[in-house]
Amino acid sequence: MKRIAVIGGGLAGLTSATILARSGHHVTLFEQSAHVGGKLGYAQFDGCTFDLGPSLLTMPFVLDEFFRRAGTTLAAELQLVEVTPGCQYRWTDGTVLDVPSDVYGFSEAIARMSPVDGDAVRRYFDHARRVYEATKDIFIFSPFRGLRELVSPANLRLLPMWRTMRFTQTLHALHAEYFRDPRVIQLFDRFATYNGSSPYRAPATLMVIPYVEAAFGAWYPLGGMRSIANAYRAVAERAGVQIRCSTPVRSIRTQRGIAVGVELHDASFFEADHIVSNIDVHVTNTMLLGHDRPHPRDPSTSGVVIVASVDAAADPSLRHHTVCFSSDYRREFRQLETSLPDAPTIYLSRSVHSDPSQAVAGRENWFLLLNAPPTGMMGDRGHWQAQAPTIASRTFEQLAAYGLRPNVRQMQVLTPDDFATRWGAWGGSIYGSASNNMMSAFLRQPAQSSKVKNLWYAGGTAHPGGGIPLVTISGMLAADAIARTRHPVTLTY
Numbered sequence: 367m368k369r370i371a372v373i374g375g376g377l378a379g380l381t382s383a384t385i386l387a388r389s390g391h392h393v394t395l396f397e398q399s400a401h402v403g404g405k406l407g408y409a410q411f412d413g414c415t416f417d418l419g420p421s422l423l424t425m426p427f428v429l430d431e432f433f434r435r436a437g438t439t440l441a442a443e444l445q446l447v448e449v450t451p452g453c454q455y456r457w458t459d460g461t462v463l464d465v466p467s468d469v470y471g472f473s474e475a476i477a478r479m480s481p482v483d484g485d486a487v488r489r490y491f492d493h494a495r496r497v498y499e500a501t502k503d504i505f506i507f508s509p510f511r512g513l514r515e516l517v518s519p520a521n522l523r524l525l526p527m528w529r530t531m532r533f534t535q536t537l538h539a540l541h542a543e544y545f546r547d548p549r550v551i552q553l554f555d556r557f558a559t560y561n562g563s564s565p566y567r568a569p570a571t572l573m574v575i576p577y578v579e580a581a582f583g584a585w586y587p588l589g590g591m592r593s594i595a596n597a598y599r600a601v602a603e604r605a606g607v608q609i610r611c612s613t614p615v616r617s618i619r620t621q622r623g624i625a626v627g628v629e630l631h632d633a634s635f636f637e638a639d640h641i642v643s644n645i646d647v648h649v650t651n652t653m654l655l656g657h658d659r660p661h662p663r664d665p666s667t668s669g670v671v672i673v674a675s676v677d678a679a680a681d682p683s684l685r686h687h688t689v690c691f692s693s694d695y696r697r698e699f700r701q702l703e704t705s706l707p708d709a710p711t712i713y714l715s716r717s718v719h720s721d722p723s724q725a726v727a728g729r730e731n732w733f734l735l736l737n738a739p740p741t742g743m744m745g746d747r748g749h750w751q752a753q754a755p756t757i758a759s760r761t762f763e764q765l766a767a768y769g770l771r772p773n774v775r776q777m778q779v780l781t782p783d784d785f786a787t788r789w790g791a792w793g794g795s796i797y798g799s800a801s802n803n804m805m806s807a808f809l810r811q812p813a814q815s816s817k818v819k820n821l822w823y824a825g826g827t828a829h830p831g832g833g834i835p836l837v838t839i840s841g842m843l844a845a846d847a848i849a850r851t852r853h854p855v856t857l858t859y
């Protein structure tokens with residue numbers, strides 16, 4: 367039985383902590399803010415409740431696996447509803463398209479808008495299914511050891527699939543090969559943003575993202591996305607994890623290259639045999655360990671979130687999720703490299719559509735998300751704070767081009783600086799590192815630190831990446847890696 371310190375109460379930290387506690391270890395989790403859940407934050411005003419982070423749950427079977435390992439089930443802990451249609455898409459030419467989240471319904475919907483592309487969607491999903499089946503165990507569900515994975519005998523079976531996986535083609539180029547209608551190409555290109563990447567740079571292998579949503583559905587937990595964090599917290603506490611909120615970790619103490627404990631904000635020391643860092647890998651290495659490291663080369667996008675209470679029935683045809691596409695996607699991503707695009711794509715989520723408990727009668731809880739560059743590329747905090755009101759009013763003006771003219775009652779705006787300061791995300795990056803080149807997946811931090819013994823990483827900046835299901839996997843992988851270390855390194859004094 368070991369003493370384990372987990373730094374950060376995001377979903378990955380809670381996952382690792384729970385599994386380790388259920389294996390009999392003494393686990394203490396330190397969270398800097400007053401609540402656990404990390405990016406699954408929420409706000410309440412004007413009779414509405416708003417999720418401030420994720421709005422969509424995919425791959426629910428991953429959560430079920432975690433809950434089963436915690437001695438319960440997904441069905442017992444959360445009430446999920448499938449969101450139908452999965453998403454509505456709007457263009458400035460007036461097109462409105464509802465797209466279900468299943469392969470058949472997806473292709474039927476596309477065929478109605480663009481008959482020539484209906485069959486292509488089925489062929490595309492078949493292609494993506496083969497890539498997902500071939501790669502999932504290597505890139506998602508198993509520990510990853512970088513490039514060495516590709517030459518491991520177990521993975522050599524991938525070699526004949528090399529051309530199918532399209533590592534060297536961009537996602538946009540693949541879509542332009544499959545589809546004729548520019549709106550269909552843009553609709554599929556958008557899935558690169560699910561992990562903060564650009565479709566014009568990310569490898570076509572990311573075709574697995576739309577496939578996963580079409581194959582396993584788009585889900586929402588009644589009570590809001592934060593109920594996922596509440597459920598993770600509940601199982602962690604039942605497993606015996608000591609959760610210490612409002613307790614920032616100031617540094618990780620090492621002796622002769624071995625992690626021996628954490629120093630807290632009040633300068634007290636907590637001794638531990640193992641440390642799991644659930645916070646940004648770069649922040650862990652530079653700020654908690656004091657290592658000199660270059661800034662991440664290709665952080666994922668950040669975002670501007672606007673949550674607003676609006677009068678109900680702004681448009682009765684609106685769905686739970688709506689994407690209002692910009693008229694020049696390539697230009698938008700070019701601008702995103704350095705600044706906020708001048709006419710960005712706007713994502714709108716109104717969970718009240720699936721869950722009336724999220725707003726009082728006569729109101730709707732609107733969540734708007736614009737992609738934004740990480741804050742390091744945009745200047746200082748003052749810049750974002752000064753810009754926030756202008757960005758918000760411009761966004762609502764822009765919505766009129768899609769037929770949306772809500773009567774806004776009250777609103778709150780979060781900028782990349784808020785993501786950086788609230789959750790310790792480097793540059794306010796939402797998903798860790800982007801997948802903007804074919805090597806990205808190989809460069810992600812594995813669970814085990816190669817520099818400091820008994821230090822482990824779990825979370826969106828570690829393998830297999832960001833998003834609720836993936837960080838849950840990351841938490842399980844870190845816990846399993848520690849369990850495999852039968853004889854952790856200890857110091858003899």
Ligand SMILES: Cc1cc2nc3c(=O)[nH]c(=O)nc-3n(C[C@H](O)[C@H](O)[C@H](O)COP(=O)(O)OP(=O)(O)OC[C@H]3O[C@@H](n4cnc5c(N)ncnc54)[C@H](O)[C@@H]3O)c2cc1C
Pocket residue numbers: 373374375376377378379396397398399401402403404405406418419420421422423424613614615616644645669671735785788789790796797824825826827831832833834835837
């Ligand atoms: C706007 C937005 C939209 C998103 N949309 C989706 C979506 O629709 N679907 C989806 O699946 N995912 C989405 N995501 C991504 C998803 O939320 C994240 O990938 C995931 O929640 C990250 O979990 P994590 O375990 O890495 O920890 P985080 O959520 O990053 O939590 C880390 C925790 O560590 C704490 N911490 C930091 N420093 C310290 C310290 N020194 N001491 C103690 N504690 C510390 C922080 O306070 C925080 O609680 C979205 C994220 C955002 C921000």
